[in-house]
Amino acid sequence: AQKITQTQPGMFVQEKEAVTLDCTYDTSDPSYGLFWYKQPSSGEMIFLIYQGSYDQQNATEGRYSLNFQKARKSANLVISASQLGDSAMYFCAMRELAGNMLTFGGGTRLMVKP
Amino acid sequence: DVKVTQSSRYLVKRTGEKVFLECVQDMDHENMFWYRQDPGLGLRLIYFSYDVKMKEKGDIPEGYSVSREKKERFSLILESASTNQTSMYLCASSSSGSTDTQYFGPGTRLTVL
Numbered sequence: 233a234q235k236i237t238q239t240q241p242g243m244f245v246q247e248k249e250a251v252t253l254d255c256t257y258d259t260s261d262p263s264y265g266l267f268w269y270k271q272p273s274s275g276e277m278i279f280l281i282y283q284g285s286y287d288q289q290n291a292t293e294g295r296y297s298l299n300f301q302k303a304r305k306s307a308n309l310v311i312s313a314s315q316l317g318d319s320a321m322y323f324c325a326m327r328e329l330a331g332n333m334l335t336f337g338g339g340t341r342l343m344v345k346p
Numbered sequence: 347d348v349k350v351t352q353s354s355r356y357l358v359k360r361t362g363e364k365v366f367l368e369c370v371q372d373m374d375h376e377n378m379f380w381y382r383q384d385p386g387l388g389l390r391l392i393y394f395s396y397d398v399k400m401k402e403k404g405d406i407p408e409g410y411s412v413s414r415e416k417k418e419r420f421s422l423i424l425e426s427a428s429t430n431q432t433s434m435y436l437c438a439s440s441s442s443g444s445t446d447t448q449y450f451g452p453g454t455r456l457t458v459l
Contacts, residue, residue: 236388267447275355277436277450278388318373323388332377332440333404334448336389 233257236326236337244343245314252299253309253340255324263329268298271321272340280322283307311342317334319344349373350451352437358457365424367454369437375449376442378420380404382410383434383453395420396442427458 245251248262257266268280275341283298298310311318313318321341325334353368369378379394381404391404393412401412409431413421420439424431434455438448 241386244437271451275436275453276453277438277453279449322455324433325389329363331392332442334389334393335378336381338386338388 235335236324238322238337238340240340241338241344242341244345245311245318246345247316248313250310251314253311253322253324253342254338255307255309257305257307257324257326259305259326259328261328265327266298266300267325267327267334268296268307269311269323269325270307270318271319271323277323281308282311303333313342316344316346318342350437350449351438352451352454353394354454356455356457358459359427360459361428363424363427363458364379364456365427365457367422367424367435367437367456369419369420369422369439369451370416371420371439371449373439373441373449374417375439377440378414378419379438379440379448380410380420380422381436381438382406389436392422401425422457427456429458430438432456432458 264285266283270278281293281296294314297310313346321339323339348373380392381389395401395414411423437451440446440448
């Protein structure tokens with residue numbers, strides 16, 4: 233069974249608008265961490281934001297915020313005021329306390345329109 | 347800043363060749379990882395290492411081996427490359443804290459003919 237599901241293979245957003253990228257996860261571990269990465273066409277994976285399962289508040293990093301709904305097991309990434317440079321693949325990942333490994337979703341390709 | 351480097355951005359090899367992919371990190375991280383990335387499949391973990399000379403199989407270890415003789419260096423070895431190993435290979439490193447992020451190298455795009 234998939235542990236991380238990203239249901240949007242591709243999305244368009246107008247420049248300067250906000251966009252939400254969906255991520256749902258499945259784990260029985262009470263302690264886990266959720267990560268979002270950006271992968272531009274150059275191929276490098278860039279860490280964006282982290283949310284711990286016990287964090288009381290949703291994580292924010294500049295224009296990135298994480299809409300964490302623990303009961304629904306979702307960790308959606310919100311990008312505010314989209315920029316052309318935000319066009320990239322975005323991956324959601326989960327790390328369970330039991331190990332050092334990250335499990336990745338299939339990714340969402342975001343395309344920002346001028 | 348964390349820096350993870352990979353020996354090649356692009357590599358073309360022939361079926362049956364032995365292939366070495368090298369990864370070096372400069373942040374004294376304990377953990378290092380090798381992933382392959384294929385369209386529609388996301389990133390899949392091949393092997394990881396949590397200390398020098400220590401290694402653990404990931405989700406898809408078949409056809410691969412690894413070597414970690416020094417803390418900063420983690421090598422992925424394809425003993426006899428096959429066409430189905432054509433892929434993007436990404437190396438990552440992290441320290442051992444439960445919230446610690448994995449930092450990635452730029453990737454190696456390997457084509458096996």
